[in-house]
Amino acid sequence: MKKHKICIIGDGLTGLTAATALNNLGLDVELYHNNKSLNINRDKRITAISNSNLEFFKKIVSVEEIKTIWPCKQINLYYEKKTGIINFLNFKKKSKFFLHIFQNYYFKNFLFKNLKRNKVKMSSVKIDKVDFMDTSIKIKKKSIYYDLIILCVGNKSSLYKNFIGSRIIKKDYKQTAITGFVNHKLKLNDAAQYFLKEGPLAFLPFKKNTFSYVWSLENKYYKKNKKNLKNLLKKKLENLLNSKKFSLSKVQSYPLHLSVRKKYYNNNTLILGEGLHSIHPIAGQGFNLVMRDIIELYKIINKNISLGLEIKDSLILKDLNNQRRPENTIFSIGVDLTNTFFKKNKYFGPLKDLVVENVSKIKIINKISQRIADKGL
Numbered sequence: 001m002k003k004h005k006i007c008i009i010g011d012g013l014t015g016l017t018a019a020t021a022l023n024n025l026g027l028d029v030e031l032y033h034n035n036k037s038l039n040i041n042r043d044k045r046i047t048a049i050s051n052s053n054l055e056f057f058k059k060i061v062s063v064e065e066i067k068t069i070w071p072c073k074q075i076n077l078y079y080e081k082k083t084g085i086i087n088f089l090n091f092k093k094k095s096k097f098f099l100h101i102f103q104n105y106y107f108k109n110f111l112f113k114n115l116k117r118n119k120v121k122m123s124s125v126k127i128d129k130v131d132f133m134d135t136s137i138k139i140k141k142k143s144i145y146y147d148l149i150i151l152c153v154g155n156k157s158s159l160y161k162n163f164i165g166s167r168i169i170k171k172d173y174k175q176t177a178i179t180g181f182v183n184h185k186l187k188l189n190d191a192a193q194y195f196l197k198e199g200p201l202a203f204l205p206f207k208k209n210t211f212s213y214v215w216s217l218e219n220k221y222y223k224k225n226k227k228n229l230k231n232l233l234k235k236k237l238e239n240l241l242n243s244k245k246f247s248l249s250k251v252q253s254y255p256l257h258l259s260v261r262k263k264y265y266n267n268n269t270l271i272l273g274e275g276l277h278s279i280h281p282i283a284g285q286g287f288n289l290v291m292r293d294i295i296e297l298y299k300i301i302n303k304n305i306s307l308g309l310e311i312k313d314s315l316i317l318k319d320l321n322n323q324r325r326p327e328n329t330i331f332s333i334g335v336d337l338t339n340t341f342f343k344k345n346k347y348f349g350p351l352k353d354l355v356v357e358n359v360s361k362i363k364i365i366n367k368i369s370q371r372i373a374d375k376g377l
Contacts, residue, residue, distance in 0.1 A: 003028045004311045007137060007144075009127060009159065010152030013047065013104060014273030014290050016111040017057075018150055021298045023120050024060040025305065030121045030146075032137070044252075045104045045179070046204050046212035048072075048191070048284045051093070053291040054100045060298075061114050068106040070206045071097035074190040079342075079356045080197055082349075085240070088356050091369065099191065099284075101206045130159050135268040135312065147312035149269040155259060155278055163271070168262040169332060173339070175199065175256040176222040177281060178229060179214045182237065184246035193282070194240065195342040200282050201236070213237075214281050216256060216339075256280060260332045264325065265317035270297075279332050280339045289331060293324050 004027050008019045011033035023029045049057075057063050074092035078085050092098055115122065129138040130151065136143045153159055182203075188211060192203040198217055205211040215233065225232055230251055238244050260277045264270060273290050300319050304311060341352065 004147045004305070005145075006030065006311075007032065007146040007149045008152060009033070009130075009137075009150070010154075010273065011108075011112075012152060012154070012273065013108060013111075013287060014294075015150075015152035016108055016115065017291070018152060018272055018294050018297075019115055019120060020111055021060050021294055022301070023115065023118055025298065025302055027301075027305075030123070031115065032123050032125065032127055046101060046206050047104055047107070047287050048099050048101045048204055049291060050099055050288050051096055053288055053295075056291065056295050056298075061111070063110075068102055068207070070101045072099050072101055072189070072191050072205065073097050075099070076190055076192045078192065078194045080195060081353055081356075085194070086357070088359060089369075101191070101204050101212075103206055127159065129161075130269060132163060132266040132269050147268065147310070148316075151269065151271045151275060152273045153275060154273070155275045157275065160271075160275065163266050163269070168329065169258060169260040169336075171258040171336065173216075173256040173258065173280060174219045175216050176219055176253050177214050177216045177256055178222070178233070178251050178253045179212065180251045181210055181212055181249040182246050183210050183249075184241070184243070185209060186241060186243055186245070188241075191284075193284075196236070197344050198236075200339070200342060201240075202281070202284065204284070216281065222253070258332060258336055260329055262325075264321040268312055268317070270317050270320070272297075277328050277332060279335045282339050282342075283335050285331065285335065289328055292327070293320070296320055296323050 006022050006027050006029045008015050008022070008029060009032045011031070015031065015033070019029050019031045054063070054069075063069065074090060075098060076087055077089040077091075079088050125139050127137050127139055128141075130136075130149060131138065131143070134143075134145065135147070135149055136145045137149065138144075151157070151159060186209075188203070189205055191205065194201040194203075198221060199215060201213060201215040203211045203213055213233075222229075230248060233251065234248060237246065237248075258279055260279075261271060261275070264276060272293055274286075276293065277289060279286055279289070297316075297320050300316050300323075301311060304314060304316060
């Protein structure tokens, strides 16, 4: 039986997860990255995944070996009114954890070592070009051919050159996210999302006495207060935590934008990850959407190979496009509308207060929101 040859380009969470999943199906996977060494040690970011997505990880790899996934049973949502901050929604699971949080550094290391243990070929050579017509990559004028190529290289790579497919949604939020770690001695085990007048602020605990934060600020506010951000953040946290017993790491920042690609593939080449869709961090769903794309690809390929069908020149990528694009588009718009709703607006302030104060009374909204956050649409 022919062993299907798969090329995956990219050493981020998306590329490593896709390589792990397809290797689990017994495919001949080759992982390429443009750096001289895997860029694992530099990734200090934090990622949250839903319970259903963790269950998929358990299917393809022994995640019990990882001691650094922080289980979280509850997410608390807060809203800042003129009169103070109110807790208006709580998402929680009675018997299961609601989400799982990890530091990218540890999880990528784990996936990398697992691929190495399974003898997956990994190369650090520079790829000059991806030929979408004959499903090949070019390295120093040499062409290497595959049944399927998967690009997991962010949204600014030169490898997208000549890729057919404009973006269906594209928006500059004119916001900057600042992020870092907070070390503390408080009893803080739940995740939290604060909708503040300056912008949404999220807390994600990823180990005992440490949580990561992401604060999305309007560019005007960010630029005006850039030199004093750490002090502003410190005062804000003192107020929210009702404590001064904490310390802050170095503050990092990145611009926020929305982009969702119209077409996911070109011939036998597929895009996954941020190059496919990039959304606002307000809902913490970015990598969860990526995971659902990978899970759907896994299911479709598994079905094809179990029937003895080819991967190359098949309907696999068209099926994936049709299955995933509607949810990814609707989800992206929904997150965008949520961000717009909670933006500071002097005209809609009273109406917003009224909606937020009463949303917790409608139990079906809580139930639907929890279901979408865990399993998607």
